[in-house]
Amino acid sequence: MNTIITKIKFFVFTVALFTYGHFYGQTNNVETKLDSLFQKALESKTFNGNVLIAKKGKILYEKAFGQADASNTILLNKEYRFHIGSIAKEFNSVGIMMLKEQGKLKLDDPVSKFLPELPSWTNKIKIINLLQYTSGLPQIKWSEVNQDSDNMAFLLKTSELDFEPGTKYDYNNNNVFLQRRIIEKITKMSFNSFVIKKILKPIGIKNAVVDPDDKEPLFAKSYNSKGKQDILKYNISGWTALNLKDFYKWSEAINSFKIINSESTRQLFEPFSKDNQTGLGGGSIENGKVTSHIHDGAAFNYQALLISNPNFTIILMTNNKQNNLEEISNSIKSIVDK
Template sequence: MYCRRIYVAMMFVFFAASFTFGQSKADLINEYLSEGHKAGLFNGNVLVAEKGKIVTEAAVGYADALQKDTLTMAYRFHNGSISKEFDAVGIMMLAEQGKLQLSDKVSRFFPDLPAWAKKISIWNLLQYTSGLPEVQYGSVHGDADNWKDLKKVKALDFEPGTRYAYNNNNTFLRRMIIAKVAGKSFNDFVQQDILKQAGIKNGIVDPTQTDALIARSFDNNFKQDGLEVPISGWTCLDATDFYKWAECINHFRLISPASTKTILTPFKEGNQCGLGSGVIDGDTVKKHVHDGVAVHYQALEYVDNKNGIDRVIIILSNQRQGNVYKIAEAICNILDGMPFQKLE
């Protein structure tokens, strides 16, 4: 306890000294991230905004494992499970247009699937309560492989709507339903019906080796990961466009407050929902938090408006260290004029 008090006191001294030397909050955030990179604890891009204004944008480290190209804010990152927000929002857009209902069973769209498709509703897919098994990542190397596996499923793991099991077959079927109803590929739907409407110009779905300005993920030994994905439909954004996306959710620019509440409502407290997790009160998103991991990518979308501060923090890393929440906490402390702990 004594040592902790000394440490906290030192953090206060560091914080006070920083302002003594005229450092702004943006300077402190940028220095914090830079020091974290030097310590080998952060490589990626960060955007911080409050009340609709960007406080700072920071590109820190390398674009790939070769360590020749440094990151800029133009680089786009895989963001793992946060990409599931696009199919969740897409489902609600089509529901608002009267093209589907959340009570619709999967069999309505894909009658050739086994009998279990007559039991699973779109609502079950949104809440991860379908009972479907997980994607077989060892043998699935594309959508066609996954369709074959789904057609072989004879029995569900549990009765739909009775339990929660977070897995990507729920996501896969949401995307396939959108494609079926919209009459276009899910990738085209995202580009034309979501990103364009959101004013996002640089988003890309399922980038390949030939696409420019894609941050490549790598491990601590600088071994680079591939871009191959077992199932399609993963939307990659740069931090600026990610902020636009968060603001679309916050201000109901694509779907209504009621639809937003629907995909912010989990099966049970602590479970994931279509938008990750959050709180909505009337027409105000009070909290929206979603993290994602894909190989050595890690991302965090953090929105806090509980006290009217309208704070958005976007963290995109291509060298996963498991510390995005710690980084967000430090940034919040800096913004609030509180002591903060360096990455270690």
């Protein structure tokens, strides 16, 4: 029944978008068009969250729509931070490349060089395998892992890999987990502190929080379509939450090579094979410029989407996942491009 209701809501929303497309042809006010789009999406319960749209480096639209949690009493505002799911994996991949540029590691280094306490299979896994999800590591046992130490204990007991490193692609959070542990080993800092002090603050991001709890102010709480709020839990640590402005600063820092250089960024965009995820999700560089950066993420009932190219940037974050951010972004493009 819930699936049917969701499909009906999405159908209504889609029909509305086509209707708006006709209406929008009659007006040139982009903000009015976007307001109408998101207000209708809010009313039809197909979007609850925050949005930022920039065009050629200038913020065109930045607004919040809906509720900050399941209580239906607290409204979101633009300062709220959201869990951005897998997009937070960008911080460990960028951290690895920062250390590479500092000469503290090489992408061809075996994991055993930094984590010798793990079994001998770490001799086969190179850091580039972690970045490209080709390590052969087994999947995290989410039902058994409640904290970092649990997952490390599981890896210590792992006798063999699922496949030979560098031969196959498997999108797997153990790759992320070991990247974060390597950063800790080299820097002698917790990964969470490294992100805040060495990555975010130097580029002017001051409001980000890593692994926020339920008591964190201005942090959106996720909930499902029945209005039930999720229990926030981090099976492995290191998940950065951002507000709109800071998310945009992060995107612009990637595009301008403010944190890592052009070559390091190109390497992070390079997949094992076509359409595979990379450390930055997906993207491309041409003539020394980022021509595309696309990454989506989800956790609990959070969902986020970043789309960036030289013409525009779209950032969508929701705490009531409806699995329709791509469709919404397409509607935004049709409005902004006119």
